[in-house]
Amino acid sequence: MEHLIEELKVKIVDILNLPDVTPADIQTDAQLVGGELGIDSIDVLEMVIMIEKDYGVAINNKELGAKVFATLGTLAAYIQEHASELPN
């Protein structure tokens, strides 16, 4: 789980091209979307694609997305629970 969280931090910063955010800035239990990081609804959709591509986990509607993307912790937990092959 810890490994997954660290991996997600790097991926998120990479795909979202957040100019002044480093992986260390993303707190596991802080608000992920709409907070200080500047992550918005289009970023969420971009993360949805990445998660489906890299972990084989689909998050295909908005209501589910709102729950899953609450924090990095909830996201990692959801992936952990639904991925067929766990990335350790």
Added chain:
Amino acid sequence: MSDVPVTIAGMGVVSALGTGAERTLAALRGGECGLSGLTLFVAPAGQVLPVGAVRGFDMQDQALPRTHRLARIAAAEALAGSDAAPDAIVLGTTTGGILTTESLLQNHCTDPRAYRHHGLATVAEDLARQWGCTGPVLTVSTACSSGAVALKLALEMLRCGMARRVLAGGVDSLCRLTYFGFKSLQLIDPAGARPLDRERRGMSVAEGAALLLLSADAAADGVCLLGAGLSCDAHHATAPHPEGEGALAAMTAALADAGLTPAQIDYINLHGTGTPDNDLAEGRAVHRLFGRQPPPLSSIKGAMGHPLAAAGAIEAVVAALCIRNGLLPGNVGYGTPDPELGISPVTAPRSAPLKTVMSNSFGFGGNNATVIVGRAAGAAAVAAPSVVTAPLSVQGAACITGAGHGPASLEALLAGKECAGCLDEQTLSEALPPRVIRRFKRLPRMALSLAMNACRDLAPERMPTAVSIGTAWGALSETHAFLQRLAETRGQYPSPTDFVGSVHNAPAGQIAMQLGIKGANVTTSGGDHSFEQALLAADLLTRRSADAVLVAGLDEHHPQLSPLLAPAARPDPPAADGGGALLLRREPGGNAPMLQLLAYRSGDGAGTGADLVGLLGGADVVHNNYGAILVGMPARAYAVAEAQWAAFRQASGFDGPMVDYRRLTGEFGTASAVAAVMGVAMVRAGAVPAALAGGAPCALAGKAVLLLGLGDGVSAVGIRLP
């Protein structure tokens, strides 16, 4: 203005509901659903979603892209029985030849000739050739409001007397870009669109076309385009303003334009795409304008899907059909009321006498348009708002070339230096807020930089309230990135960010959002006349306004796409891009240089050069009024342009300084926007600088500068002091 009734003299329509007005009416009467599973191209397993495809349509004839063929079907019906060519064409489209381009790129085709129908403008140009229209041919691309915006521009052309008969509407074909793009945004309902239903999950992507022959001549049955209103949310790239601010503004503007009150609307044809956010925002706006008991309303997008740029035009045709036949169309797909929405649509089609219908179309970039169709007698006899007659005058200017931003570029250009090139990303993005532009590729960076520089240091009350942008090719980087990733992942993982950025009006939407500009927001795409079209659109949309409008032309060079889409006939011109922006405002009694599109006609051939002299008022007028000519001779049509220029010079006898400006700016579709900024500087200085006048400065002596665009079509913009 509104005392000139604009009648609907002909109309043609094709959609998932069928081909032709009669068939469409029957489908609406029968409450039919035209949605079916995608077959036009391959989608990965489990991703075959319902679409609104046009059926019974020759799939084998691939010579012309599908969008062009759909437009021809609608145009043929609209012009049936009409013996004269229309004076002008205004067409809304977002797809152009992209469906064909997608296949060509997948097959690694490197022959530029195969891509000749890619550009959005080629659809309207094809119609002009087919039906012999030699007047202005405008292409607007404001995402899903394109068709309705086209009707608004046509309406203004007729009101101001620029044309007597205009063929106007919208068209889009299904393509991978929109299908997978909307899917990546999670805006597609896997069960098919269910507008206004509590369980609605999104739209169904569709295709279609509708064209209306609008006429300033009275018609027997008197169904008219009574008015139209535009607005921009300036809120978000894709999501509507949650309270429906922009939707409300567009509906309010349309009512004012038509001289009507909300109580006079008998039926509202909603935008009603079926996405949770759109329907909610639109419902709120309807409640705010019409109160708790709005007139009967419904969305037909559960029946035909969402045909994007065609939607507004198809729904205008449907509005006219409903008025002529006394029909309230049902909201196909609706079953369960949504308490949050609080709106009950017409569930099943029923007969009712209708006089006046409002139709909404909203799009990405927060681009909103509302049109009102009705019998002319339905319009209240209100005095038309006064017209501000002064031409648009220049309040601010900015440009970008390979030599840098504004001052650096302008200084070099006026010194006769070649500035062709592409600014590196860092220089291009100077002074832009990093967080805002983090998802921008090249074109939106250029757009925002031009807009910020043209509006620099403005007092809030002098900020523009409208935006009109011309781009020949749109956001090529985003389009290419989207299609490349789509192909690489075999349709599995399209990028929502690239899709949002790929629409032609994305840069204009970003400008509106960043500068808070909530009035009309238009993007035109007219090949090498894209900037001139933007200028014309701005002029048409601000006839009754003293507010400023930002007009710009910009294009990006893309290493893979540009050589395919805009191959130069001249060997190896350097890669170049850039643009120009002008902040314009009608200012009676002001002393700033004024800018006006004086002539614009379609068609090529050398003869059009001589025609241009006539359009400008004859040889004497050209000789007496103009002190210098900036000539745009696009490399991709250089031979034609040279012949046109020779014919122009012979017919006018013009012997003053001439600047072939593309040799300085480099080759890109909207190089004329940069030339316009040069022209403004010359008029301000009262002289053509030495380097451009053959060695010694040439005084303009009060004369104007003429900006000519040659090649496919000819255009003339006058730049003069009051």
